[in-house]
Amino acid sequence: MENCKRIGKVITVAFVFLSISMLKAILFDMGSTLVIDIGLRKNFVEAMHKLLKNHINIDRAKIELLFDEWDHITYREGLEEYWDLFRSMILLKKLGLKPSPLLVEEVYETIVNVWVESYVFEEGVVRTVKELKNLGYQIGIISNTGSHDSVYREIKRAGLTHFIDVIITSQAVGWKKPSPKIFKITLDMIGVKPEQAVHVGDDPIADVEGAKKAGLWAVQKMKKGEKVSPYADAVVYKIVEIPKVLEELLRRHS
Amino acid sequence: MENCKRIGKVITVAFVFLSISMLKAILFDMGSTLVIDIGLRKNFVEAMHKLLKNHINIDRAKIELLFDEWDHITYREGLEEYWDLFRSMILLKKLGLKPSPLLVEEVYETIVNVWVESYVFEEGVVRTVKELKNLGYQIGIISNTGSHDSVYREIKRAGLTHFIDVIITSQAVGWKKPSPKIFKITLDMIGVKPEQAVHVGDDPIADVEGAKKAGLWAVQKMKKGEKVSPYADAVVYKIVEIPKVLEELLRRHS
Structure with a gap:
């Protein structure tokens, strides 16, 4: 019995070593x-107000309310995602406007543009991603978003297209993090097993708990006022710390 | 008892009259x-072969097989729909290629272009849609497709944008016909009750049975070798017949 336990432990340690070294x-x-985010809410309200005041008498407060509801505008429950074009229709309807094809396209284009303008890469991210790619890792993006286009345009603008192996968004696949399905789809696409992958994200539930429960290693990007998740294998405050944290993880398990 | 039956019949007739007159x-x-369709399969295979031969040694037969599988490429079951961008990823994976962001965009763009080039409006459609709009009807599109963009681009090219009140695609909302959900979403968007709407489509299950079960009137667009659905309220062979068929439906129930 004691022997069995010891063998079990040896196998576990060997497995973890094998995993992390792979x-x-x-x-x-x-x-x-x-x-x-350098001003999404403000930019969204301004752009939508400018666009919609040609169609209805509307104040910014009403658009602010709808912005706050944006992520919750969905017919579906739980871990599924809608496309922002359909959210635009629902938003127009809520404002008492008919979601005519041309207006829907205008609203959707506005929202994608606002998103792309309002998010900028954190300092050092582009360099760090290139560094990790040069170290031989496959690099993926898993984003909960209603607009795959926005993510692609950000990646392209930063000149990272050739350094990223796969972009999976909840809009493209339907499922949102923390659903294990979105992690599985991403790993299947690049032919990597869960234990061979690290996921880095700021959301304790969607990113950290989600990744861990899907069998990946989880690194929590800390943000102000957020607690460390019990599921985190490591934490970082800036993305530039990632290569060092990976080294530490490897050392800890070797 | 006999009286009740008669009253029931009178109520039914009155209801139908009220419905159809509204x-x-x-x-x-x-x-x-x-x-x-003026050549989707051929155009798809040619365009994809041209694009992919720069990346892998591939013959047209393999692409033909994948084309035939295209509508079935989905992780989900039943009445839900995937976006063609995600289908493009799955297709690349099936061909043994990594779905890198740039290649995925190229494949998706190719597929949308092929779709738009391969479908042309049937003779008289543009005129008929404008005529129906001028008669005071709201006009909607409900399409089972993995690319909302394609439908919008077709409508725009035909100069129909201002004649159509809503475009609902299975990609945008997630649900496919015959799901009653996609019919309900469409009607909610334009503020119309099911009994106030007619749906015209060629597929006996998705369009005719689907519309009827969702409470709409159903007109079957006949295609070669297809039987008339028991759910059809009327049939047409060409879209130009629609105004006449609507008049007949109104007369029959008045």
Whole structure:
């Protein structure tokens, strides 16, 4: 019996060592992880007010209310996601406007533009991603967003297209983090096993608990006032710390 | 008892009359209803072969197989829909290629272009839609498609943007016909009750049975070799017949 336990322990340690030494992919959340918000709410309200005042008599306060509701505008429950184009229709309807094809396109374009303008890459992110890619890791993005376009445009603008192996958004696949499905889809796409991948993100539930429960290593990007998740294998305050944290993880398990 | 039956019948007739006289919206399916296929399969295989041969050694037969599988490429079951961008990723993966962001965008763009080039409006459709709009009906599109963009681009190219009140695609909302949800979403968007709307489509299950079960009037656009659905309120062979068929429906129930 004692022998069995010891063998079990040896196997576990060997497995962890094997896993971590075979670390193949680093997956990143997008919003508040790679990119930071420099005024989304303000820009959204201003742009929508400018666009919609041609159609209805509307005050900013009403648009502010709708912005706060934006992530909750969905017919579906739980871990599924809607496309921002459909959210735009629902928003127009809530404002008492008919979601005519042209107006829907205008609202959707406005929202994507606002998103792309309002998020900028945190200092050092572009350099760090290139560094990790050059170290031989596969790099992926897993983002909860209603607009895949926005994420792609951000990546393209930063010149990172050739350094990223896969972009998976909840809009594209339907499922949101913390659903294990979105992590599984991402790993399947790049042919990597969960234990060969690290996920980095700021949301304790969606990113840290979600990744861990899907079998990946989880690194929590800390934000002001947030507690360390019990699921976090490590924490960082800035993305530039990631290569060092990966080294530490490898050392800790070797 | 006999009296009750008679009263019931009178109420039913009155209700039907009221409903049909309050006909407010005509909803159309897109593919094989408003637009007809002039070479999608051939164009798809050619365009994809041209694009992918720069990346892998691939023959047309393999792409043909994938094209035939295209509508079935989905992780989800039943009446839900995926976006063609995600289908493009799955297709690349099936071909043994990594779905890198740039390649995915190229494949998706190619597929949307092929779709838009391969479907043309049936003769008289543009004129008929304008005529129905001028008669005071609200006009909607409900299309089962993985690319909302394609439908919008077709409508725009035909100069119909201002004649159509709403475009609902299964990609935008997640649900596919015959799900009653997609019909309900469409009607909610334009503020019309099911009994105030007619849906016109070629698919006996998705369009005719689906619309009828969702409480709408159903007109079947006949195609070669197809039987008349027991759910059809009327049939047409060409879209130009629609105004006449609506008159007949109104007369029959008045």
